[in-house]
Amino acid sequence: MKTDDLVAFLSTNPEAVDRRLVIRTLCVALAAGIVAALGVTFVGLGVRSDLMTARAFIFLLLKLAFTIGIVGVASVYLARTARPGGERKVPFFLVALPFLIIIVLAAISLGLAPSSHWDRMILGDEWLECLLSIPMIAIVPFAAAIWAVRRAAPTNLARAGAFAGLIAGGVSAMAYALHCTDDSLPFVAVWYGGTIVLCTLAGAALGPRLLRW
Amino acid sequence: MTTHEIELKALMLASLDGDAVSHRALLDQLSRRLRAYYKGKLARIGRGASEAEDLVQEAVLAIHLKRHTFDPAALLTPWVHAIARYKLMDFLRRNRTSLADAPLDEADTMVAHDDNVDAESTYDVKRLMERLPKNMRCSIEAVKLDGLTIAEAAERCGISEPGVKVNIHRGLKALAALIAREART
Numbered sequence A: 001m002k003t004d005d006l007v008a009f010l011s012t013n014p015e016a017v018d019r020r021l022v023i024r025t026l027c028v029a030l031a032a033g034i035v036a037a038l039g040v041t042f043v044g045l046g047v048r049s050d051l052m053t054a055r056a057f058i059f060l061l062l063k064l065a066f067t068i069g070i071v072g073v074a075s076v077y078l079a080r081t082a083r084p085g086g087e088r089k090v091p092f093f094l095v096a097l098p099f100l101i102i103i104v105l106a107a108i109s110l111g112l113a114p115s116s117h118w119d120r121m122i123l124g125d126e127w128l129e130c131l132l133s134i135p136m137i138a139i140v141p142f143a144a145a146i147w148a149v150r151r152a153a154p155t156n157l158a159r160a161g162a163f164a165g166l167i168a169g170g171v172s173a174m175a176y177a178l179h180c181t182d183d184s185l186p187f188v189a190v191w192y193g194g195t196i197v198l199c200t201l202a203g204a205a206l207g208p209r210l211l212r213w
Numbered sequence B: 001m002t003t004h005e006i007e008l009k010a011l012m013l014a015s016l017d018g019d020a021v022s023h024r025a026l027l028d029q030l031s032r033r034l035r036a037y038y039k040g041k042l043a044r045i046g047r048g049a050s051e052a053e054d055l056v057q058e059a060v061l062a063i064h065l066k067r068h069t070f071d072p073a074a075l076l077t078p079w080v081h082a083i084a085r086y087k088l089m090d091f092l093r094r095n096r097t098s099l100a101d102a103p104l105d106e107a108d109t110m111v112a113h114d115d116n117v118d119a120e121s122t123y124d125v126k127r128l129m130e131r132l133p134k135n136m137r138c139s140i141e142a143v144k145l146d147g148l149t150i151a152e153a154a155e156r157c158g159i160s161e162p163g164v165k166v167n168i169h170r171g172l173k174a175l176a177a178l179i180a181r182e183a184r185t
Helices: A003-011 A021-045 A054-081 A092-112 A115-123 A127-137 A139-150 A156-177 A186-209 B001-018 B021-043 B049-065 B076-093 B125-130 B134-145 B150-157 B161-184
Strands: none
Touching: A003 B021, A003 B049, A003 B125, A021 A054, A021 A127, A021 A139, A021 A156, A054 A092, A054 A127, A054 A139, A054 A156, A054 A186, A092 A115, A092 A186, A115 A186, A127 A139, A127 A156, A127 A186, A127 B125, A139 A156, A139 A186, A139 B150, A156 A186, B001 B021, B001 B076, B049 B076, B049 B161, B125 B134, B125 B161, B134 B150, B134 B161, B150 B161
């Protein structure tokens, strides 16, 4: 077939295109992911019972600030990497920033505590539950993010997959924070930060397979 | 910013609003640039003109199907180049050719020169279309080949107007997938 024929074929009665479709689809996916993650947390795990005490509330806010920061940054960059050539417009420093902040805060908090408390501060009561829950709650948000990116046109599939994983991990950790009763900065840095990084790596590994177009 | 960029972007913006003449002019100009780009790349790894033409058409189809991902606030040339490069890498991967053999240059190497406009690709959209489900085929034939309006196509195919639009979109995506599979074998 001649290319001219294809061009004529495609140009007959072309549809007008919604210029905000990429952003809107990503917003729908993010909202669906958040609802799913909250649903799984509420039904499967339950909200922590001491939520109304001041200490628990402050730590909840801190966990939310960390995870919402990650989701916010990751959403902006996923919207960029979802478009052809968009992967060039992603400064990695900003992506790493929420992690750097929590690591610095955790280090300060460890420095101020006697070293005999370090084990307890890092491992908490439920490190295993946290390690398993965040990746599991992240599955639906990840699927939603991948669905949205597939409707766009990423040209760096590993990176787009990584951002989908980062968003999913962030959304999942945000929901899990409502359940989690381990209140220490080193715990958040290691188990929240670590599992979110795991989700990101899984996304980067799956991206090339899931996102081809 | 080059005059090409300004001119092509104006065509793109008009085509996003559904202007058929601009859309045709845009795809026409881009296909010339893509031809020069792919012929240059494939010549270096000893591939022929018809394979380059397959790639041109894959990229033209991708540009058409993915035009909603163009950000009107951004430049057009890097967007087109990213798609062209992605389709080239996809082709090289399918053909197990080393990337190192075909250096992937920057956008400004995509210069239009217009030889071999009559080159043909190795597949035929009309033949591939026979493999699509009935509603997709009918909608595409009515609107894209016979030039009917959406309303007329809806009547001919016996489906709703939104149904025609959905079928055209899905059908073109399915065609692109068939072409990619064809090019692989």
